[in-house]
Amino acid sequence: xxxxxxxxxxxxxxxxxxxxxxxxxxxxxxxxxxxxxxxxxxxxxxxxxxxxxxxxxxxxxxxxxxxxxxxxxxxxxxxxxxxxxxxxxxxxxxxxxxxxxxxxxxxxxxxxxxxxxxxxxxxxxxxxxxxxxxxxxxxxxxxxxxxxxxxxxxxxxxxxxxxxxxxxxxxxxxxxxxxxxxxxxxxxxxxxxxxxxxxxxxxxxxxxxxxxxxxxxxxxxxxxxxxxxxxxxxxxxxxxxxxxxxxxxxxxxxxxxxxxxxxxxxxxxxxxxxxxxxxxxxxxxxxxxxxxxxxxxxxxxxxxxxxxxxxxxxxxxxxxxxxxxxxxx
Amino acid sequence: xxxxxxxxxxxxxxxxxxxxxxxxxxxxxxxxxxxxxxxxxxxxxxxxxxxxxxxxxxxxxxxxxxxxxxxxxxxxxxxxxxxxxxxxxxxxxxxxxxxxxxxxxxxxxxxxxxxxxxxxxxxxxxxxxxxxxxxxxxxxxxxxxxxxxxxxxxxxxxxxxxxxxxxxxxxxxxxxxxxxxxxxxxxxxxxxxxxxxxxxxxxxxxxxxxxxxxxxxxxxxxxxxxxxxxxxxxxxxxxxxxxxxxxxxxxxxxxxxxxxxxxxxxxxxxxxxxxxxxxxxxxxxxxxxxxxxx
Numbered sequence: 001x002x003x004x005x006x007x008x009x010x011x012x013x014x015x016x017x018x019x020x021x022x023x024x025x026x027x028x029x030x031x032x033x034x035x036x037x038x039x040x041x042x043x044x045x046x047x048x049x050x051x052x053x054x055x056x057x058x059x060x061x062x063x064x065x066x067x068x069x070x071x072x073x074x075x076x077x078x079x080x081x082x083x084x085x086x087x088x089x090x091x092x093x094x095x096x097x098x099x100x101x102x103x104x105x106x107x108x109x110x111x112x113x114x115x116x117x118x119x120x121x122x123x124x125x126x127x128x129x130x131x132x133x134x135x136x137x138x139x140x141x142x143x144x145x146x147x148x149x150x151x152x153x154x155x156x157x158x159x160x161x162x163x164x165x166x167x168x169x170x171x172x173x174x175x176x177x178x179x180x181x182x183x184x185x186x187x188x189x190x191x192x193x194x195x196x197x198x199x200x201x202x203x204x205x206x207x208x209x210x211x212x213x214x215x216x217x218x219x220x221x222x223x224x225x226x227x228x229x230x231x232x233x234x235x236x237x238x239x240x241x242x243x244x245x246x247x248x249x250x251x252x253x254x255x256x257x258x259x260x261x262x263x264x265x266x267x268x269x270x271x272x273x274x275x276x277x278x279x280x281x282x283x284x285x286x287x288x289x290x291x292x293x294x295x296x297x298x299x300x301x302x303x304x305x306x307x308x309x310x311x312x313x314x315x316x317x318x319x320x321x322x323x324x325x326x327x328x329x
Numbered sequence: 330x331x332x333x334x335x336x337x338x339x340x341x342x343x344x345x346x347x348x349x350x351x352x353x354x355x356x357x358x359x360x361x362x363x364x365x366x367x368x369x370x371x372x373x374x375x376x377x378x379x380x381x382x383x384x385x386x387x388x389x390x391x392x393x394x395x396x397x398x399x400x401x402x403x404x405x406x407x408x409x410x411x412x413x414x415x416x417x418x419x420x421x422x423x424x425x426x427x428x429x430x431x432x433x434x435x436x437x438x439x440x441x442x443x444x445x446x447x448x449x450x451x452x453x454x455x456x457x458x459x460x461x462x463x464x465x466x467x468x469x470x471x472x473x474x475x476x477x478x479x480x481x482x483x484x485x486x487x488x489x490x491x492x493x494x495x496x497x498x499x500x501x502x503x504x505x506x507x508x509x510x511x512x513x514x515x516x517x518x519x520x521x522x523x524x525x526x527x528x529x530x531x532x533x534x535x536x537x538x539x540x541x542x543x544x545x546x547x548x549x550x551x552x553x554x555x556x557x558x559x560x561x562x563x564x565x566x567x568x569x570x571x572x573x574x575x576x577x578x579x580x581x582x583x584x585x586x587x588x589x590x591x592x593x594x595x596x597x598x599x600x601x602x603x604x605x606x607x608x609x610x611x612x613x614x615x616x617x618x619x620x621x622x623x
Binding site: 075 | 486
């Protein structure tokens with residue numbers, strides 16, 4: 001046998017082995033749902049994790065990857081390395097023309113404008129410096145909408161990513177007015193409620209985090225999508241009835257076991273306050289939420305078109321409808 | 330200005346002169362060895378500038394092709410990126426962003442250059458200085474900076490100080506360690522020659538050690554500046570988004586990928602041009618013998 005033939009055979013065998021491995025990976029990927037989370041698993045994402053676990057009990061295998069940033073999680077769905085993502089993909093759907101579809105609203109934008117006591121009302125903030133999470137972010141959009149309603153204009157805008165970092169900046173006196181999420185608003189108020197207070201915000205709330213997938217995956221895995229959304233909707237309804245269910249389920253399933261007791265002790269408190277504040281929509285979003293989001297994210301500068309956009313270009317309402325039928329109501 | 334060693338001013342004849350007079354100068358010494366006239370077409374294709382433009386063209390074509398495939402729906406073509414770049418130039422957002430990014434960068438690089446070269450040379454000349462300083466800079470060079478940034482933020486806040494410090498931490502170790510190695514590797518025979526001509530310590534340092542060390546010191550400066558650029562962008566991405574870092578994060582968050590890549594490309598091009606300028610300054614101002622050979 002000539003050396004060329006041997007080389008050729010060796011190469012062919014290698015390619016075949018590689019092909020088989022690749023085929024096996026693809027086959028495996030289809031029965032395991034790959035979930036991309038834009039953050040580490042924490043109190044905020046615990047409810048989502050419980051819904052996933054419940055779906056797993058009913059036969060939905062999943063593997064979860066935590067990404068450092070939400071954009072990376074979205075990119076992993078765009079690139080096809082993951083099936084289900086959590087984040088805010090409106091601008092990506094509009095601008096990259098990737099057929100991603102939202103199937104469930106996980107949380108709404110519940111944010112609290114926290115200002116130093118020298119500012120008593122929104123009017124006092126006219127022309128004053130204000131700090132947001134980032135340019136074009138949800139917090140800035142909330143700020144813009146409030147400013148437009150109150151007829152004021154903020155002075156210099158600065159950007160500090162992370163509510164926790166803005167709490168430190170507030171406590172240090174570096175900034176005097178910003179917008180915080182629920183958990184960090186509570187931390188700040190515990191430490192310095194004599195120096196800061198919360199200003200009122202508009203009632204209607206746009207989506208903060210939504211669950212989404214590619215249209216292709218949804219078309220090929222309808223049953224898995226329906227199952228997941230059904231479990232999400234079920235838990236979201238239970239949560240609104242009884243927020244303590246999250247902690248009960250967590251303890252029963254021993255989730256977040258690596259977290260310290262102080263963090264775990266706050267779970268029920270977080271979900272109680274969250275459901276009261278409307279953080280978790282018991283209807284899972286849907287058409288009404290989509291219209292609100294179109295308006296909100298257009299004002300935020302993330303998308304264009306406002307309420308003239310078509311819901312079916314952004315949402316796949318199928319799984320949510322199926323879940324409502326299965327659960328009733 | 331440092332007096333250069335006299336042996337360097339004597340040039341070999343022949344080929345070098347040829348390279349200076351031919352319209353497309355070839356790689357000096359090789360031509361000198363072959364010693365035969367090069368064909369103008371071959372000279373054109375062998376010219377460094379032609380090769381550089383060609384390699385850039387190949388890169389841009391590959392980019393365009395990858396964008397058209399597309400390798401990811403989020404990856405824009407070269408053409409789209411150029412349109413994004415132009416729109417950011419036209420609305421002045423790019424220039425404003427550079428104005429902001431260059432502040433910590435310029436301050437950090439000036440500090441790193443002045444202090445870094447001084448410390449590096451001191452370490453090279455003095456054993457005690459070496460023992461004192463080298464562990465700090467070796468650790469600083471090996472440390473994963475991105476992981477240290479939260480620590481810097483706790484200590485220095487989120488303003489200009491923290492960002493300048495990140496630039497310094499990135500740039501200074503490279504400059505210090507290269508200056509140190511450069512001084513340490515001065516040919517001993519040159520130093521001994523100086524001593525045998527009864528040169529004072531000061532004369533040996535100024536006329537022998539520093540001129541001999543300058544090529545590697547400048548190499549360290551170029552590497553340090555490149556690292557400083559990385560530090561400036563890292564600081565803007567990880568501390569607070571300002572300047573070019575803001576353009577990158579903002580356009581990523583609203584999925585304007587062509588503009589995001591245009592911002593990244595602009596800082597890379599700027600960095601390359603800046604390092605090229607340092608090399609030119611080095612050749613024209615500090616190292617006449619290298620200029621003569623070009």
